Amino acid sequence: MDVTLTPSSVSGRVRAPPSKSYTHRAILAAGYGELATVRNPLVSADTRATMRAVEAYGGETDLSADESELTVEGFDGLPDTPADVLDCGNSGTTMRLTTGTAALVDGLTVLTGDESLRSRPQGPLLDAIEQLAGRAESTRDNGQAPLVVGGPTEGGPVRGGTASIPGDVSSQFVTALLMAGAVTDGGITVDLETELKSAPYVDITLELLDAFGVEASELDASEGVGRGDGGGYRVDGGQSYDPDDGVYDVPGDFSSMSYLLAAGALTGEGAVVVEGAQPSAQGDAAIVEILERMGATIEWDREGGEITVEKSELAGVEVGVSDTPDLLPTIAVLGAAAAGTTTITDCEHVRYKETDRVTAMAESLEKMGATVLEERDRLTVRGADTDLRGATLSGREDHRIVMALSIAGLVADGETTVTGAEDVDVSFPGFFDALAGMGADVRR
Numbered sequence: 157m158d159v160t161l162t163p164s165s166v167s168g169r170v171r172a173p174p175s176k177s178y179t180h181r182a183i184l185a186a187g188y189g190e191l192a193t194v195r196n197p198l199v200s201a202d203t204r205a206t207m208r209a210v211e212a213y214g215g216e217t218d219l220s221a222d223e224s225e226l227t228v229e230g231f232d233g234l235p236d237t238p239a240d241v242l243d244c245g246n247s248g249t250t251m252r253l254t255t256g257t258a259a260l261v262d263g264l265t266v267l268t269g270d271e272s273l274r275s276r277p278q279g280p281l282l283d284a285i286e287q288l289a290g291r292a293e294s295t296r297d298n299g300q301a302p303l304v305v306g307g308p309t310e311g312g313p314v315r316g317g318t319a320s321i322p323g324d325v326s327s328q329f330v331t332a333l334l335m336a337g338a339v340t341d342g343g344i345t346v347d348l349e350t351e352l353k354s355a356p357y358v359d360i361t362l363e364l365l366d367a368f369g370v371e372a373s374e375l376d377a378s379e380g381v382g383r384g385d386g387g388g389y390r391v392d393g394g395q396s397y398d399p400d401d402g403v404y405d406v407p408g409d410f411s412s413m414s415y416l417l418a419a420g421a422l423t424g425e426g427a428v429v430v431e432g433a434q435p436s437a438q439g440d441a442a443i444v445e446i447l448e449r450m451g452a453t454i455e456w457d458r459e460g461g462e463i464t465v466e467k468s469e470l471a472g473v474e475v476g477v478s479d480t481p482d483l484l485p486t487i488a489v490l491g492a493a494a495a496g497t498t499t500i501t502d503c504e505h506v507r508y509k510e511t512d513r514v515t516a517m518a519e520s521l522e523k524m525g526a527t528v529l530e531e532r533d534r535l536t537v538r539g540a541d542t543d544l545r546g547a548t549l550s551g552r553e554d555h556r557i558v559m560a561l562s563i564a565g566l567v568a569d570g571e572t573t574v575t576g577a578e579d580v581d582v583s584f585p586g587f588f589d590a591l592a593g594m595g596a597d598v599r600r
Contacts, residue, residue, distance in 0.1 A: 157576070157577045157578040157600060158573055158574065158575050158576075158577060158600075159558075159562065159573065159574050159577035159588060159598060159599070159600050160565075160571050160572065160574075160598075160599045160600075161562055161565030161566055161571070161572050161573075161574070161591075161596065161597060161598055161599075162546075162565070162570070162571050162572075163423075163567060163568070163569070163597075164423060164566050164595060164596040164597045165423050165424070165425035165467075165595060166420060166423050166424055166425065166428055166566070166591070166594035166595045166596050167424060167425045167426040167427065167428060167594060167595055168428065168429070168593070168594050168595070169428075169429045169430075169431060170416055170428065170429070170430055170431070170590050170593060170594055171408075171430075171431040171432050171590075172408040172409055172410075172412055172413040172416065172430055172431065172432040172433065173408070173409050173412050173432075173583070173584050173585075173586065174196045174197055174198040174406040174407070174408060174409060174432075175198065175406055175407050175408060175409035175410075175411075175436070175438065176198050176200065176202060176203065176409055176411070176412075176582075176583045177249070177357060177360050177409070177411075177438070178360060178406045178407055178409075178436070179194070179197045179198040179203045179206075179406050180202070180203060180206050180247075180249045180250065180253060181253070181331070181335070181360065181361060181364045182194045182197065182364060182404050182406060183197070183203065183207055183210060183217070183226065183228060184206060184209070184210060184253050184254065184257070184335060185335065185365070185368045185370075185397050185399075185404075186210070186226075186228035186230055186368075186397065186399075186404070187209075187210035187213065187215045187228055187230045187231060187235075187257075188230055188231070188232075188233055188257075188335065188338070188339055188397040189228075189230045189232065189233075189368065189396065189397030189398055190229070190230055190232045190396075190398070191227075191228070191229050191230065191402060192227075192228055192230070192368075192397070192398070192399055192402050192403070192404060193225055193226065193227050193228070193402060193403045193404070194225070194226040194227075194228065194403075194404050194406060195224065195225055195403060195405045195406065196224060196225075196405055196406045197219075197223070197225075197226045197406050198409065198583065199219065199223045199226075199585070200581055200582055200583055200584075201245060201246065201247070201581045201582050202245070202246065202247035202249065202250065202582045202583065203247075205243075205244050205245045205246075205247040205250040206247065206249070206250045206253070206254070207219075207226070208242075208243075209242055209244070209254040209257070210228060210230070210231075212236075212238040212239070212240070212242050213231050213235035213236055213238060213254070213257055213261070214231035214234075214235055214236035215228060215229055215230045215231045216228070216229040217229075230397070233260075233339035233396070233397075234260075234339075235258075235260050235261050236261065237261045237262060237263030237264065237265065237306075238261075238265050238266075241266045241267075241268055241302075242254065242258075242265055242266065242267045243268055243269065244267060244268070244269040244273060244301075245269055245270055245273070246269060246270050246272055246273055246510060246553070246579075246582060247269070247273070247582075248269075248273060248276050248326075248328065248509070248510070249328060251267055251269055251273060251276075251301060251303075252278065252281060252326065252328040252329060252331070252332050253328065253331060253332045253335060254267065254332075255267060255278065255281055255282075255285070255292070255303060255305055255332055256281070256285075256332030256333055256335060257335075257336055258305035258306060259285045259288065259290040259292065259305055259306070259307065259313065259314040259336060260313040260314060260336055260339065260340070261306055261307060261313060262306075262307055262312060262313060263306055263307075264291070264304055264305065264306035265304070265305050265306060266302060266303070266304055267301060267302065267303045267305065268301050268303070269301055272510050272511065272553055273301060273510075274300055274301045275300060276300065276301075276508060276509075277299055277300065277325055277326070277508055278294065278299055278300060278301060278303060279294070279299025279300075280299075280321045280322055280325050280326075280329050281321070281328075281329040281332060281333075282294060282299065282303065282305070283319075283321070284319035284320070284321045284329065284333060284346075285305060285314065285319070287317070287318070287320065288314045288316070288317045288319055288344065289314060289315075289317065290305070290306065290307055290313075290314040291304070291305065291306045291307070292304075292305045293305075313340070314336070314340060315340050315341045315342055315393075316337060316340040316341055316342025316343050316344055316393050317342060317344065317345070318344070318345040318346075318347055319333060319344065319345070319346060319347065320347040320348075320349055321333075321347070321348065321349065322348075322349045322350045323348040323349065323350045323351055323352035323353060323386045324350045324351065324352075324353045324505060325353075325505065325508065326353075326354070326505075326508070327352060327353065327354040327355065327357040327358050328357070330346050330348075330352070330358050330361070330389055331357065331358060331361040333346050333389075334346065334358075334361060334362075334365065334372050334389055334391045335361070335365070337372075337391040337393065338365070338370045338372070338391050338392070338393065338395040338397070339393070339395065339396075339397075340393040340394075341393050341394065342393045343390065343391050343392040343393035343394075344390075344391055344393075345375075345388060345389070345390045346388050346389045346390070347386075347388045348386030348387055348388050348389075349386055350386050351386050352386060352387075353478050353479070353481075353502075353505045354439070354478070354479055354480075354481055354505070355439070355479050356437060356438060356439025356440075356479050356480070357439065358374075358389065359437040359439070360436070360437045360438060362374070362437070363436065363437045364404075365391070367399055367400070368397045368398065368399045368404065369395070369396065369397065369398045369399065369400075370391070370395045370396075370397060371391070371392065371395065372389060372390065372391035373389065373390055374387065374388075374389055375387055375388045375389060375390055376388075407432075407434050407436045407438075408431075408432025408433055408434060408461070409432075409438075409583070409584075410433070410436075410438045410440035410441045410443060411438075411440045411482040411483070411556070411583070412559075412583060412584045412587075413430055413432075413433060413443065413463070414440060414443040414482075414483055414486040415486060415559045415560065415562075415563050415584075415587070416428070416430050416590065416594075417430060417443055417444070417447060417454070417463060417465050418443075418447075418486050418489060418490055418563050419563050419566060419591065419594065419596070420465035420466065420467070421447055421452040421454070421465050421466075421467065421468050421470065421490070422467065422470075422490070422493050422566065422567050423467060423566050423567060423596075424465060424466045424467035425467065425595070426466070427464050427465070427466050428464070428465050428466070428594065429462055429463070429464050430462065430464075430465070431461065431462055432461060433456065433458075433461050433462055433463045434458070434461040435458050439479045439480045440480050440482055440483055442479075442480050442483065443480075443483055443486065444456050444463060446473070446475055446483070446487060446490075447465065447470075447490075449473045450468075450470040450471055450472070450473050450490060450494055451468055451469060451470050451471050452466075452468040453465065453466040453468045454466075454468075469495070470493065470494035470495065470539075471494055471495050471496050472491055472494050472495065472496030472497040472498035472499075472537075472538075472539050472540075473498055473499075474498070474499040474500075474501065475487055475498070475499070475500055475501070476500075476501045476502040477500055477501070477502055477503050478502035478505075481503070481505055481506040481509070481513075482556060484500055484503055484506045484513055484514065484517065484535070485513055485516075485517050485556050485557055485559070485560030485561075486563070487500055488500065488517040488518075488521060488535060488537055488560065489517075489521075489560050489561070489563050489564045491537035491539050492521050492524070492526045492528075492537050492539055492542050492544055492564065493539060493542070493544065493564075493567050494539040495539055495540055496539055496540050497536060497537070497538050497539065497540065498536070498537045498539060499534065499535070499536045499537075500534065500535040500536075500537075501533065501534050502533060503533055503534065503535060504532055504533040509556075510552075510553060510554040510555070510556075510557075510582075511552040511553065511554040511557065513554065513556065513557060514530060514535050515530060516552050516554065516557050517535065517557070517560065518530040518535060520549050520550075520557070520561055520564075521537065521542075521544075521564070523547045523549060524544045524545055524546070524547050524549070524564060524568055524572070525542060525543055525544055525545045525568075526538075526539075526541075526542040526544060527541040527542055543569070544564060544567060544568035544569065545568055545569045545570055546565065546568045546569060546570030546571045546572040546573075547568075547572060547573075548572075548573045548575065549561050549572065549573070549574050549575070550574075550575050550576065551574050551575055551576035551577055551579055552576070553576055553579055554579060555579045555581070555582035555583050555584065556583075558574055558576065558577050558579050558580050559580060559584065559587055561574050562574055562577070562587075562588075562591065562598075566591075566596055577600070588600060
């Protein structure tokens with residue numbers, strides 16, 4: 157599907173979708189338990205992949221007709237060997253988190269995905285499972301899917317231990333080990349060899365584990381972990397996943413919210429109110445502070461869970477995205493429309509997403525007339541030299557690139573067409589409906 161946008165003003169109230177990060181973790185946490193209901197899940201292509209994974213490991217999922225509740229009858233810490241190859245689609249979160257589950261089965265699990273997912277790095281997680289005496293291999297011996305994962309070669313599941321991994325590739329490796337470790341006999345200690353990138357995503361994991369009655373904790377180098385002073389994490393074994401009253405409520409998604417807030421700050425005609433903004437461990441809530449620094453008129457009612465933003469004269473800033481990689485596309489678009497220069501630093505790990513998002517945004521914004529300097533760990537956008545114009549742009553099979561470029565299309569002269577726009581189904585299926593409901597000119 158191609159989407160065409162023209163310069164538009166937006167206003168009114170709009171609700172952010174539920175968090176994809178929390179939904180993935182909640183579905184798998186419920187799978188590790190006996191029975192739980194996940195309320196207000198994000199139902200998307202990616203989270204459906206995690207539902208399929210839970211079913212492949214022996215659980216059952218039942219989504220209500222209005223998709224407001226997902227009931228999960230779990231495998232109670234004892235996953236079955238899947239009867240078929242586990243296809244994770246385009247969902248890196250599904251693959252990484254359920255690779256940890258695969259280490260707990262008696263047999264072997266084969267995990268694969270689409271072309272994009274088969275190009276993403278999995279090697280550190282495979283190595284960690286092998287340190288725990290499990291079997292974990294890349295069929296092409298390149299650290300990428302397809303993967304073959306199972307318990308120790310002599311039989312039986314991984315029972316716990318200590319694994320050392322780098323912290324600068326993906327925080328999802330840590331999450332996978334912690335979630336699986338809670339149901340092992342001995343628990344798992346994760347020893348970080350380098351400083352952890354995207355640390356707030358592990359904070360999300362710890363918050364969710366606590367909601368499901370599982371204790372896990374962050375450690376520091378003084379506690380005997382962290383070869384590179386990276387610290388680590390520990391989860392004891394023999395625990396059970398069981399949320400209060402058997403129910404877990406998914407909060408709103410700040411990654412998705414960032415596009416709505418950007419639209420309001422760039423094109424708002426009157427106030428734009430974004431609902432579903434209850435505080436949580438999400439690092440991408442930093443978009444509020446970033447917009448404030450750029451000069452946006454923005455107010456966050458934390459108790460009410462609403463953020464109000466108005467069209468503002470924005471100025472460039474320097475922003476590090478070590479902990480907030482998913483914000484890079486949004487910040488790049490804001491920088492292209494702002495006065496002055498916006499510099500995004502600490503972004504090399506953003507290259508290992510559904511696509512190389514640093515290059516994707518640099519090339520796309522340049523095609524729209526922006527002046528951009530791309531370096532390995534830095535992206536500089538010179539808004540003062542930029543007059544955005546419409547163009548036909550590839551969505552690069554990446555939901556975040558599609559949404560960010562769509563926001564750019566609202567402030568670019570002429571028409572902007574984004575191809576492959578159906579990929580928003582990964583995290584924000586109603587994105588274009590939301591934009592149109594706010595008054596944007598969107599043609600599909």
